[in-house]
Amino acid sequence: MLHTGGESHDKTRTNESLLHIIGADISGLVHLASDVRLVVTVTEQPTMLKLWDNLTNKDKAVLCRIINNESNRHKGRMHVGLLPFITIEHVLECLKVDYRQTPDPQNNRKRRNARLQAMLRYYVPSQENVFFAYLSVTKVIKHFGAHGERGKVMNFLPVQKVTAGTRWNLPSRSYIPDDDVHVHPTVSVSIYRWEGSGRAYWRICCDKRYWLAVHTWLRDNCT
Numbered sequence: 001m002l003h004t005g006g007e008s009h010d011k012t013r014t015n016e017s018l019l020h021i022i023g024a025d026i027s028g029l030v031h032l033a034s035d036v037r038l039v040v041t042v043t044e045q046p047t048m049l050k051l052w053d054n055l056t057n058k059d060k061a062v063l064c065r066i067i068n069n070e071s072n073r074h075k076g077r078m079h080v081g082l083l084p085f086i087t088i089e090h091v092l093e094c095l096k097v098d099y100r101q102t103p104d105p106q107n108n109r110k111r112r113n114a115r116l117q118a119m120l121r122y123y124v125p126s127q128e129n130v131f132f133a134y135l136s137v138t139k140v141i142k143h144f145g146a147h148g149e150r151g152k153v154m155n156f157l158p159v160q161k162v163t164a165g166t167r168w169n170l171p172s173r174s175y176i177p178d179d180d181v182h183v184h185p186t187v188s189v190s191i192y193r194w195e196g197s198g199r200a201y202w203r204i205c206c207d208k209r210y211w212l213a214v215h216t217w218l219r220d221n222c223t
Helices: 005-022 048-054 057-070 088-101 107-121 137-144 208-221
Strands: 026-032 038-042 128-136 160-162 166-169 174-177 181-183 186-196 199-207
Touching: 048 088, 048 107, 057 088, 057 107, 088 107, 107 166, 107 174, 128 137, 128 186, 128 208, 137 186, 137 199, 199 208
Parallel strands: none
Antiparallel strands: 026 038, 128 199, 160 181, 166 174, 186 199
């Protein structure tokens, strides 16, 4: 059966609208194949499907309630069937708003919110940047040790504030996100390919904000 261009355009527009309703982040490439199957390219932002099996039915119901109350995009339309398609980043934003607006006496509600935030943050994409370089094996071991893949703290990089789980707050008598931890960024290295003569092609992982500084330090100290 042949389809005219107008029909394909209408179906594409309809499917785009449906995907926006369920919260998928569309990068722009949507088209219909010859057998009328929808082909979609979406962003790599993880959705709630990644941790679906780790959530209890109570957790799912709580998340739907919070999204319905705090989300401008999904207010009043969220249910358990749509929750797996919502990005983790968006759910985290709704949890943060709900946590701030929850009165302190409601400790159980705030405690559950803090636990869900800690669980979701584990699945948020990191700001990691990966690049490759030819380095001296001897010098890399000197600075990173025998297990460079475990990472090395780079004290010359600026201290950054991170969230490390939850902590007990005595005034409110509840758990709150422990987001006041200051650490130096780490850099990890691993051999990608041996080159011989004491050199190798290394895979380097670091925060993408500092990759240039890390690249310069490795050039000066490990080549």
